[in-house]
Amino acid sequence: MDSFLNTKRPPVFCPGCTHERITKAVDAALVKLNLEADKTVLVSDIGCSGLFDTFFNTHALHGLHGRALTYAAGIKLANPDLNVIVTMGDGGLGIGGAHVLAACRKNLDLTLIILNNFNFGMTGGQYSVTTPSDAVVGSEFLNQAEIPIDICEIAKSGGATWINRCSGHDSSLPDILCEAIKHKGFSIVETLGLCTGRYTKRNQLTPKVIDEMIERLPNYSGIVEKNQRPEYGEQYRNLANQQKNFPELFKVDKIFDLKDMKRQEIVILGSAGMRIVTAGDMVCYAAISAGFNASMKNDYNITVLRGQSVSELILSPEKIGYAGIESPTVVIALSDEGVQRRIKLFSKLEPSTFLLKEKSVSIPETSATVVEIDFKEYQIKKQDWALASLGFIAGKNQGITMEMLDFALKSRFKPAVYESAIEIVKKLATITM
Amino acid sequence: MALSFMEGNEAVARGAISAGCSFFAGYPITPASTIFSNMLTMLPPNGGICIQGEDEIASMGYCIGASMAGRKVLTATSGPGISLYSEQISFAIGSEIPMVIVDVQRLGPSTGSATRGADGDIQFLRWSNTGGLPVVVLAPKDALDCYTLTIHAFNFAEELRCPVFIASNKEIGMTRESVDLDSVELPPIVERKYSEIGKDEINHKYLPFEADKDSVPDFLPIGCKTLVRQTSSTHGADGYITIDPNVIAQSQERLINKILNAEERLTLYEENHRQGADTLVISYGVTSRAVEDACEMLSKKGKAVSTLTLKTLFPIPQKLIREKSEQYQRIVVIEMNMGQYVENITRLLPTKKIVFYGQMNGVLITPAKIMEVIQNG
Numbered sequence: 001m002d003s004f005l006n007t008k009r010p011p012v013f014c015p016g017c018t019h020e021r022i023t024k025a026v027d028a029a030l031v032k033l034n035l036e037a038d039k040t041v042l043v044s045d046i047g048c049s050g051l052f053d054t055f056f057n058t059h060a061l062h063g064l065h066g067r068a069l070t071y072a073a074g075i076k077l078a079n080p081d082l083n084v085i086v087t088m089g090d091g092g093l094g095i096g097g098a099h100v101l102a103a104c105r106k107n108l109d110l111t112l113i114i115l116n117n118f119n120f121g122m123t124g125g126q127y128s129v130t131t132p133s134d135a136v137v138g139s140e141f142l143n144q145a146e147i148p149i150d151i152c153e154i155a156k157s158g159g160a161t162w163i164n165r166c167s168g169h170d171s172s173l174p175d176i177l178c179e180a181i182k183h184k185g186f187s188i189v190e191t192l193g194l195c196t197g198r199y200t201k202r203n204q205l206t207p208k209v210i211d212e213m214i215e216r217l218p219n220y221s222g223i224v225e226k227n228q229r230p231e232y233g234e235q236y237r238n239l240a241n242q243q244k245n246f247p248e249l250f251k252v253d254k255i256f257d258l259k260d261m262k263r264q265e266i267v268i269l270g271s272a273g274m275r276i277v278t279a280g281d282m283v284c285y286a287a288i289s290a291g292f293n294a295s296m297k298n299d300y301n302i303t304v305l306r307g308q309s310v311s312e313l314i315l316s317p318e319k320i321g322y323a324g325i326e327s328p329t330v331v332i333a334l335s336d337e338g339v340q341r342r343i344k345l346f347s348k349l350e351p352s353t354f355l356l357k358e359k360s361v362s363i364p365e366t367s368a369t370v371v372e373i374d375f376k377e378y379q380i381k382k383q384d385w386a387l388a389s390l391g392f393i394a395g396k397n398q399g400i401t402m403e404m405l406d407f408a409l410k411s412r413f414k415p416a417v418y419e420s421a422i423e424i425v426k427k428l429a430t431i432t433m
Numbered sequence: 434m435a436l437s438f439m440e441g442n443e444a445v446a447r448g449a450i451s452a453g454c455s456f457f458a459g460y461p462i463t464p465a466s467t468i469f470s471n472m473l474t475m476l477p478p479n480g481g482i483c484i485q486g487e488d489e490i491a492s493m494g495y496c497i498g499a500s501m502a503g504r505k506v507l508t509a510t511s512g513p514g515i516s517l518y519s520e521q522i523s524f525a526i527g528s529e530i531p532m533v534i535v536d537v538q539r540l541g542p543s544t545g546s547a548t549r550g551a552d553g554d555i556q557f558l559r560w561s562n563t564g565g566l567p568v569v570v571l572a573p574k575d576a577l578d579c580y581t582l583t584i585h586a587f588n589f590a591e592e593l594r595c596p597v598f599i600a601s602n603k604e605i606g607m608t609r610e611s612v613d614l615d616s617v618e619l620p621p622i623v624e625r626k627y628s629e630i631g632k633d634e635i636n637h638k639y640l641p642f643e644a645d646k647d648s649v650p651d652f653l654p655i656g657c658k659t660l661v662r663q664t665s666s667t668h669g670a671d672g673y674i675t676i677d678p679n680v681i682a683q684s685q686e687r688l689i690n691k692i693l694n695a696e697e698r699l700t701l702y703e704e705n706h707r708q709g710a711d712t713l714v715i716s717y718g719v720t721s722r723a724v725e726d727a728c729e730m731l732s733k734k735g736k737a738v739s740t741l742t743l744k745t746l747f748p749i750p751q752k753l754i755r756e757k758s759e760q761y762q763r764i765v766v767i768e769m770n771m772g773q774y775v776e777n778i779t780r781l782l783p784t785k786k787i788v789f790y791g792q793m794n795g796v797l798i799t800p801a802k803i804m805e806v807i808q809n810g
Contacts, residue, residue, distance in 0.1 A: 009673070053662075053664070059655045059660055064665055070486070070494020073484075074494060074502070078503070101487070102491065236482075240483075249614060250437055252436055254434065284609065284611070288436045288611050295610040297608050299548070322723040
């Protein structure tokens, strides 16, 4: 192809704007690389650099300010065969900073062309993250109180594998862009240019001054040795391909027949680290094996290993509607903070409620039938209290039976874990009070 | 009957897989994170892609890119994430990019409470896009709904080329319950309608947003033989910026009507009509379970009360609400927020007595409270 430029939509930049040169350089690079138009995507965002997608006969996606890299990554991951080229101004660079950093870290095979012209051209020449402190721009004095960023330095520390900084007027720009596009990984070309509509009206910036700036700034001309590593898409696919096991749906048939199927509401009051949720899970699987419906609502802090852990279980021969607990049939009190979390519950309990309490736990006055066990006496570790309690209630046929519990443990745990779990469960299963 | 035991979030993930979803991008947030973690175990073995975005905005951007490359995509978050999604939501609506967005709602406003439920985002989902175009919002009431509505959501998204929201709730997403996924009748899976010519050969006539009046443009993915343009800017059929008022007006009208005209097809609901009832309770989401319990108890006490559970909240199922309410004197509306949907019902039923109860304090509304409202309201 001679040119990828869309002749129906010629560039519309202000006279003298460097963007126009860069448009031609991008075209020259595409031609030189002999890319297929239908395998090439231009992704742009907002601002003058956001006009780029309209100039080329390639696939194109134009989106929100600073987000071009996110669309580009989605396209590239979904279809790794495509050449994905992103244009972004210094405005997008600021607002989309997190995405630039993520792209550097990931090293997905995208090419980012930054069109740095030191200000927001389209909205009135306001200062951007690259505006020098001594520049005169459309933001009054604000830029004087800040310093500009050096995106190449940031990209290098962010892990970018290919970085080039050059003038938008550099005659070798097409070659630089070719190298960037050919690089297998994330490549950044920071072009410095003139915004003739805004910036150069009040600032002495010429191609020569830009060359001098580039001389003074750290040199970036391609491969960043210290960051070389495999491309993200390949890495991702290698790792993902090793994940072979789809978590198939685990189904439990009704295998036990309970003569007297009554609705049970069970509350386990404990603390983080006591494996309350695992215990709740086991009760529900046990119940399902006898044809019950089950629901489990857990209440724990978002911090781990600290604070209460409460599990509320409903086991019912009917479909379960409201999943809150209204009149518990069984309460297992294993820690003070668990009890405190549901303190209002105790005064409402009926004598028909079976309340198992660990000796060290204090509970308020209640009409429930209380059974106290000193777990330490049975040499049960705190993290096993919840599981051991299940053995106790199953031994008394409170809601679940031993065979149901045994089934649940066997089907949910690996053999070795099952062996130790069933041992814990058995410790309290045969106690008579 | 074999039952599985899972939380609503896992059911969403399983529904997505059944619907043919092959791309997920999301950012961790309680109570939605387990949708992400489930997708991360389910997509790779299926050849799909699952990515953690650097933030919510990026997650949506990844989804937009992947959807435009032809994938069925899912993302999941909670209210604070929807805030960040919103600029990309507007893009997806205005530029007709299919995707399913799950909002596992938590108590707001703002960061609110990570592990407390609410239905506080209902109007936020409806109006989270600049321009105020209509959206599709589905509301599950339990884990089984999470499964089936996710499949419906993908179907609607692909058919109408729009984002479809699932308004879940911490109380569904993180509550585990027994479900029989095999017991439900699933809708046939809908695939995006491609332009007949253009995927594997160049179609010079293809315009990415050309569509008949009130209908949906044929899709071609970025990366196919025919060049495809996508843009967040106001565009004509060719995908280039336009300022032509007629073109813009027609396009806005089409974006509105393609959703609103589909109202009946999009309407999903459950009803329980009880003989002799003079009251209909309308609710949605997890609250409808307590409503059903309350009405069952009242029925046992000899007071018949009917229920209507909305599974489609937007577009507002106007025809359904009018029809189902016709024979009742009194309509009771119960919501797990301070009254976000009731005004729609009031507007639709100007001659009925409407009783409202809303609660947003981090706990479920109890059947006892609902019985009290029905009996005294």
